[in-house]
């Protein structure tokens with residue numbers, strides 16, 4: 012199909028200093044968990060987006076000096092020739108598709124603990140980032156930068172820029188956001204200096220201006236120089252000469268960089284989950300920037316709708332549509348808009364599982380796009396599936412995220428697929444979960460797959476079809492894939508921090524009861540040791556039904572694992588808004604229909620809470636009866652000509668939706684393959700400059 016002319020504006024080139032972006036789709040720097048130790052994984056991950064039409068592709072934060080070391084969190088570096096070579100793999104890959112490559116040069120200042128280098132972190136005034144709620148607290152306080160340190164950082168930035176140019180980057184960043192060094196100079200809480208770098212806004216901006224100046228001097232003839240800046244805090248502070256300090260900073264720097272990349276200040280607001288924030292949420296903070304500068308402006312907002320993108324440009328908010336998560340969920344988003352294939356866009360659901368990968372220190376995972384991070388390791392392309400040499404008849408039982416993804420990928424591979432679902436709708440657990448507070452956008456997991464499956468002639472879908480072993484033997488497919496999900500149990504949790512024992516009482520509920528419409532009829536205690544979203548979101552759900560709800564967990568915080576997805580602070584705010592009392596570090600010991608007994612996890616001290624019902628959000632176990640029954644009748648299965656019976660998703664190992672989707676995809680890619688699919692290619696750092704690599708050293 013042809014492109015809708017309404018979207019033509021998205022495909023206009025934009026000049027960024029000496030370079031030109033071929034269109035307005037700009038993949039802003041984002042964490043990917045891909046350090047220089049994974050150069051091929053990284054190059055292939057970024058290349059997929061260039062192939063998919065993103066005009067600019069940037070790396071994540073790239074340290075300019077060992078005094079900026081985020082270990083154990085993954086970060087890239089540009090310290091030596093091997094680093095240059097590692098990045099050159101990515102820039103070459105991006106250039107193959109006519110896109111520009113950008114690098115986010117970074118110094119973490121007081122926000123890093125330099126655990127690997129053991130050098131003192133640097134900061135304007137020795138003020139540490141304490142971050143009591145995160146898992147990566149440190150106990151090394153930063154050094155106050157003296158004049159020599161200031162000079163050093165400027166020299167490292169210039170040197171980093173030159174190395175970036177040698178590596179083939181077209182856009183080089185100065186970073187003054189997200190609590191990092193440049194940002195710390197802008198804010199008076201961090202910057203309490205009494206020299207010409209502290210005090211007035213003009214003085215606080217000075218170091219950032221100098222960083223831009225040295226970068227331009229180093230590479231400004233060849234590369235665009237971008238300033239990435241967080242404006243949330245500054246926008247909230249009245250200025251002396253303008254509406255806010257954010258206005259003053261932008262006015263002071265209006266002509267200095269070639270591009271403004273504008274954003275929020277901390278991960279929970281900058282990269283907020285859809286549970287709490289909608290598309291375009293940055294606009295109220297960054298909407299003024301274009302009015303103060305002639306330079307192009309890029310910003311993000313989890314944009315997946317081309318209409319929203321066009322609106323940003325037409326209304327003069329942005330020149331370039333920044334995307335991090337939308338580009339992970341669908342590397343081909345620009346191409347699909349260009350080719351009028353909007354219904355094929357795999358929209359980001361805003362779950363932030365991708366962010367959790369960075370906190371976990373591994374290559375990026377995505378709920379919507381199981382190929383993210385697997386482009387090189389497993390050779391998975393986000394849009395193409397190898398065609399089966401011999402199409403097989405495959406029965407997929409269960410249409411939750413795992414079954415849907417498996418059926419879709421098998422269908423793309425040319426197999427004859429039958430998808431049978433017991434329920435009246437597709438989606439499995441999502442049929443209920445998308446009705447919970449803030450989770451409606453997760454329906455995109457189902458919507459995208461339903462749309463694609465319905466367009467395929469070789470896939471048949473049967474709803475209200477609960478299959479048993481005999482039904483499957485009658486159907487006699489070549490392969491059976493069991494994707495029947497998992498169920499929540501009323502298991503308790505012991506002081507050894509493992510699930511032990513059950514609590515059976517008519518007024519004990521599990522999430523499956525709530526999903527089936529069975530609700531408590533009085534004050535309810537939610538006991539959560541699942542620790543992800545379900546306990547918190549069901550607490551909100553019950554409170555929204557007018558029930559008095561309290562929440563207890565053995566963890567130190569409510570929905571403790573959501574620290575990994577940036578949601579934790581917002582979960583606490585949501586529970587507080589709903590007047591939910593939160594008790595942490597306690598396990599549920601007993602419940603008699605009127606009183607729940609909690610025990611302190613460490614001291615064993617007891618607390619009683621009066622309540623009529625208890626909802627346990629704890630252990631999930633596979634719903635594996637069908638798989639077990641098929642296995643038990645192996646002879647009948649073989650006699651029916653069924654060559655394999657596999658299980659995927661929660662039936663294999665209960666987990667987040669991202670795991671189920673990946674599991675379904677993995678099985679479909681390897682169905683019938685002789686080689687074991689557990690293996691993947693292992694990347695390795697580049698440890699010496701390879702022969703044949705010609706360093707492009709530009710003139711000073």
Ligand code: ADP
Nearest residue numbers: 409411412413433439440477478495496660661
């Ligand atoms: P996953 O996350 O692994 O995809 P879900 O629990 O979301 O798992 O989905 C499992 C789906 O399987 C549910 O929609 C459920 O109705 C369906 N299902 C369970 N048992 C059967 C069966 N015997 N026949 C058909 N569908 C089934």
Ligand code: SF4
Nearest residue numbers: 359360362363365377
């Ligand atoms: Fe979007 Fe979730 Fe994928 Fe991240 S993991 S890109 S938030 S769908």
